Amino acid sequence: MTLILRTLAGLSLAAALASPAFAKGDIEAGKQKAYTCAGCHGITGYKNAYPTYHVPRIAGQNYEYLKAALHEYAKGERSHPTMQAQAESFSEQDIDDIASFLSSLSEEGAK
């Protein structure tokens, strides 16, 4: 029993060390929270709703970059009505989870 627990602890530590870029938030929770983003940003498994304006790719984007961008929208340092409304409704945890999920996606999310 003790041995199993130690092995599990060792494995999760190894996993955390192996992926420092997206070990901060909860990827599964972020996936749920990022559901509404797909319509505009076109994320893995979802078709992009034909955008008539430029929508930046966020799937596979850098974790720190995503966090910074969402904070900037929330604080009004970047202004875009839709994104500000989205970002203002998020808690720190939400932003962490969403950034973790999006940064965990591979390039295929861009297709």
Ligand code: HEC
């Ligand atoms: C109604 C459409 C729409 C929805 C829904 C939407 N976005 Fe956006 N998003 C945009 C547009 C348009 C921009 C570009 C805005 C600008 O020029 O500042 C943007 C920009 C961004 C950026 C900055 C990207 C960059 O490279 O600068 C991030 C990060 C982002 N969105 C994340 C999200 C997340 C996370 C969600 C879901 C919670 C979401 N967006 C939902 C339309 C949307």
